Amino acid sequence: MQRPRQSLDSYDPLAIFTRPPANETPEARSIRLQQEAEAQRVSDAIDESLRAERAAMRRQRSAIKMLLLGQSESGKSTTLKNIQLQFAPNSWASERASWRAVIQLNLVRSVNTILDALASEMSAPSRSSYSHPPTPGSRSRLSSSFEREERRERSPPPTIASFSRSSVPPIPFTNHHSLLKLRLAPLRSVEADLKSFLGDIACEEASGALTPESDMMMATPFDSTSYGPGSISLRRPREFTVRSHTSWKVAIGQHCRLRSTSPHGRRAALSECDGLTEVIAGCQEDMKALWNDGAVKELIRRRRVKLEDSTPYFFENVDRIARRNYDPSDSDVLRARLRTLGVQEHRITFENSMDYGREWIIYDVGGSRTSRSAWLPYFDDAHAVLFLAPISCFDEHLNEDPKINRLQDSFVLWKSIVSSRLLTRTTIILFMNKYDLLQKKLESGVKVNRFLTSYADRENKASTVAKYLRSKFKDTFRESSPQPRPFYAFITSVIDKTTTAITLASGPSRVSLIACCSH
Numbered sequence: 001m002q003r004p005r006q007s008l009d010s011y012d013p014l015a016i017f018t019r020p021p022a023n024e025t026p027e028a029r030s031i032r033l034q035q036e037a038e039a040q041r042v043s044d045a046i047d048e049s050l051r052a053e054r055a056a057m058r059r060q061r062s063a064i065k066m067l068l069l070g071q072s073e074s075g076k077s078t079t080l081k082n083i084q085l086q087f088a089p090n091s092w093a094s095e096r097a098s099w100r101a102v103i104q105l106n107l108v109r110s111v112n113t114i115l116d117a118l119a120s121e122m123s124a125p126s127r128s129s130y131s132h133p134p135t136p137g138s139r140s141r142l143s144s145s146f147e148r149e150e151r152r153e154r155s156p157p158p159t160i161a162s163f164s165r166s167s168v169p170p171i172p173f174t175n176h177h178s179l180l181k182l183r184l185a186p187l188r189s190v191e192a193d194l195k196s197f198l199g200d201i202a203c204e205e206a207s208g209a210l211t212p213e214s215d216m217m218m219a220t221p222f223d224s225t226s227y228g229p230g231s232i233s234l235r236r237p238r239e240f241t242v243r244s245h246t247s248w249k250v251a252i253g254q255h256c257r258l259r260s261t262s263p264h265g266r267r268a269a270l271s272e273c274d275g276l277t278e279v280i281a282g283c284q285e286d287m288k289a290l291w292n293d294g295a296v297k298e299l300i301r302r303r304r305v306k307l308e309d310s311t312p313y314f315f316e317n318v319d320r321i322a323r324r325n326y327d328p329s330d331s332d333v334l335r336a337r338l339r340t341l342g343v344q345e346h347r348i349t350f351e352n353s354m355d356y357g358r359e360w361i362i363y364d365v366g367g368s369r370t371s372r373s374a375w376l377p378y379f380d381d382a383h384a385v386l387f388l389a390p391i392s393c394f395d396e397h398l399n400e401d402p403k404i405n406r407l408q409d410s411f412v413l414w415k416s417i418v419s420s421r422l423l424t425r426t427t428i429i430l431f432m433n434k435y436d437l438l439q440k441k442l443e444s445g446v447k448v449n450r451f452l453t454s455y456a457d458r459e460n461k462a463s464t465v466a467k468y469l470r471s472k473f474k475d476t477f478r479e480s481s482p483q484p485r486p487f488y489a490f491i492t493s494v495i496d497k498t499t500t501a502i503t504l505a506s507g508p509s510r511v512s513l514i515a516c517c518s519h
């Protein structure tokens with residue numbers, strides 16, 4: 001039976017405090033109700049913040065840790081950019097403008113590299129040209145067996161000095177080229193200024209800084225077997241503390257803030273930042289002329305001038321990039337090259353996928369041989385490894401050790417990663433990257449079997465090469481994994497944001513989720 005409300009209240013010891021006064025006026029009632037509503041709002045807000053805090057702690061506990069591994073210039077940082085672009089578009093958009101100085105530096109460095117070669121060729125005593133050595137592939141040919149590890153090729157790759165002088169006619173340089181050199185000379189100091197603006201991250205690692213015999217130049221210095229038992233610690237050592245990926249972005253942000261505060265600050269920032277952009281914009285036509293010049297193209301070909309993979313892209317877009325109001329596009333940022341130093345930690349909170357709100361901790365590592373000893377401490381709690389192997393580089397050598405073929409180095413690394421006992425329960429995903437460059441290279445007539453003898457007389461076609469290499473990576477994976485696990489491999493060109501988005505949505509994100517749940 002239902003009791004009358006009055007008698008219920010009489011059992012509540014607090015009712016006397018909460019009950020409205022008997023003689024309450026309509027005005028007093030309205031004020032009281034407002035106060036109660038406000039108190040309720042504050043209480044709800046506190047509950048909400050506690051709930052959010054608990055959710056954040058749960059997310060933190062379940063954050064996915066992924067390592068991006070692979071040799072230098074394999075595309076690790078570019079893959080990371082794709083992940084940000086795809087899964088955290090708001091934070092990506094807010095950072096995009098800060099890449100402007102990096103892109104300008106990439107362009108200016110390429111111009112200066114070409115000018116160096118031009119100056120050297122034009123000032124050579126007889127100006128006779130150099131031809132390629134008789135068998136360009138012979139010195140960089142890969143071992144026919146992928147089983148053979150770390151075979152150091154003792155004969156150095158061809159250098160200008162080792163080329164034979166030939167009867168090839170000299171490249172017909174004219175006054176036009178001398179004029180181009182002169183007019184583009186201001187870009188020397190622009191490069192130096194951009195480098196000091198961006199800090200040490202903009203500097204290239206000097207090749208040969210360490211002797212090839214040094215431990216630090218080993219392919220897999222993170223292998224415990226490389227060091228002997230007990231000689232390497234799993235603790236993250238001090239000297240490999242995570243470097244701030246954002247330090248240069250912060251520097252650029254400070255410049256922007258400075259610009260908007262005082263007239264003095266505005267002048268200083270303008271002279272440092274916009275002044276450089278002004279010089280670059282002033283050189284636009286000459287940069288185009290340099291890149292499109294037939295004699296310069298021939299010089300690059302004969303001297304094998306080493307340019308970045310993205311150099312053609314930046315020159316092709318120079319009209320847009322060398323402008324006063326240049327604003328980088330997504331593709332520009334994906335093409336921008338900034339070497340990774342040490343190990344960089346990136347925390348990405350997913351903004352728009354089925355994994356909404358989940359935090360990923362992604363470690364992007366420097367891939368050169370001198371950087372690899374820093375990797376090991378990050379192995380023990382990784383849910384997933386995304387391994388980047390550039391498959392276009394079968395005829396290239398490592399910058400840090402020009403005796404080592406880059407494809408061979410990738411295989412040595414791959415074997416070491418898949419056989420690591422620390423990564424036994426880690427999902428390993430392979431990106432066979434730079435497929436677009438492989439296609440271009442083969443279309444230009446380069447024959448794979450001159451460098452990779454085991455390829456024999458298979459068709460010299462990108463899809464066939466990719467299939468062949470995939471089977472080799474898979475064989476190593478099956479034979480070297482400490483225990484059976486699924487093989488995930490994708491053929492990628494990570495400068496293409498559309499196809500990479502499809503790969504990321506279909507592959508690694510789902511795979512990593514599985515990995516996370518089963519870890």
Ligand SMILES: Nc1nc2c(ncn2[C@@H]2O[C@H](COP(=O)(O)OP(=O)(O)OP(=O)(O)O)[C@@H](O)[C@H]2O)c(=O)[nH]1
Pocket residue numbers: 070071072073074075076077078079308309310334335336337338339340341365366367368388433434435436437492493494495
């Ligand atoms: N054409 C083409 N260029 C690529 C591809 N992947 C990466 N690149 C370019 O190659 C250069 C090197 O890529 P990064 O992502 O910086 O290489 P990384 O592995 O992070 O190199 P480190 O930081 O030195 O270890 C950049 O200019 C990229 O834009 C690709 O699939 N195709």
Ligand SMILES: [Mg+2]
Pocket residue numbers: 076077078338339340364365366
């Ligand atoms: Mg990198």
